[in-house]
Amino acid sequence: MVNIRQSDIAKELNVSRVTVSKALRDHPDISTGMKKKVSKVAKEMGYVPNLIATQLNSRKTFTLGIVVPDLENSFFSYVVDSMIDYATEKKYHVILTVSREKEIQEQHNIENLIGMRVDGLLICLSQETKDRQIFSQVKKMKIPMVFFDRAFENIGFPTVVFDDKAGARNALDQIIKSGYTRIAHFAGYSSVNIGRERIEGYELALKNHKIPLRKDWILEGGFELKDGYDSFMKLFKLGELPEVIFTVNDRVALGAYKAARECGIKIPSDLGVFGYGFIETTDLFQPPLTIINQDPRKMGQKAISLLLDMIDNKSAGNVVNVVIKEEFLWRKSIQ
Helix, strand or coil, X not given: CCXXXXXXXXHHHCCCHHHXXXXXXXXXXXXXXXXXXXXXXXXXXXXXXXXXXXXXXHCCCXXXXXXXXXXXXXXXXXXXXXXXXXHHHCCCEEEEEECCCCHHHHHHHHHXXXXXXXXXXXXXXXXXXXXXXXXHHHHHCCCCEEEECCXXXXXXXXXXXXXXXXXXXXXXXXXXHCCCCCEEEEECCCCCHHHHHHHHHHHHHHHHCCCCCCHHHEEECCCCHHHHHHHHHHHHHCCCXXXXXXXXXXXXXXXXXXHHHHCCCCCCCCCEEEEEECHHHHCCCCCCCEEEECCHHHHHHHHHHHHHHHHCCCCCCCCCEEEECCEEECCCCCC
């Protein structure tokens, strides 16, 4: 196999190698016409860029590392999809890793990505993560990093999160004003920022409306379908169901739907359900889930845009915390 070099393309076009190099990098010094000529000849000759040389010259790998807890959760799939779209547009490659909601796997993923010399990291914490040591190491190494959705706060890294406390409070305010006062909460872990914020919003809404808080109606667990199923079964065994269940996310809501069906409880005539989620998935619920609507693509785009600004030193020294507002969509899971 013949290794085609930039000098071979330059010879074919009777231009300098510098002209070819700049044209292939889409440099503004080169005219659009010349760029098209160089691109055409490069393709015809079978030119393959030397990525290692490019990386050595620029001291960048043009790769970004992403760590998400789970890809079965379609929310994360949509977030990552938007990140990949934006990265590709900016000529970056993405290395995606999954922690499976395990702290130790998350640490291994981050260590491996650092070893691959990624230019920056995008991290959504697992539901187990409590140890901050790996992030102290990232900071010491001066690797740009952004937390999204689930984050450690106040440790010197930018975050992109939803306004979860306000979202829960505002949704519950509307539900309570419609006459519902007996409301349970299937919560995530309060050690995780999204779990804590959503519990606080729930408690605040009840307090504002002078509704007594029942601790036995706050069932703290994880963020998966099984957690919603198990929480519903625990509630059902208490022998006293609420009017409405507020779930920490749509996966937990789906587990509640499954358990309710097995127990002969009809949604919404016997019991209402609502939770955090987004339209693309919750439209598929029967009945469609009432949601505090989150836009995963918006979160992904904002997080990766923020990271690339850090890599390009546009936000050097600034810890930017982006908070995305949510909207409440009342649908058929509550009468």
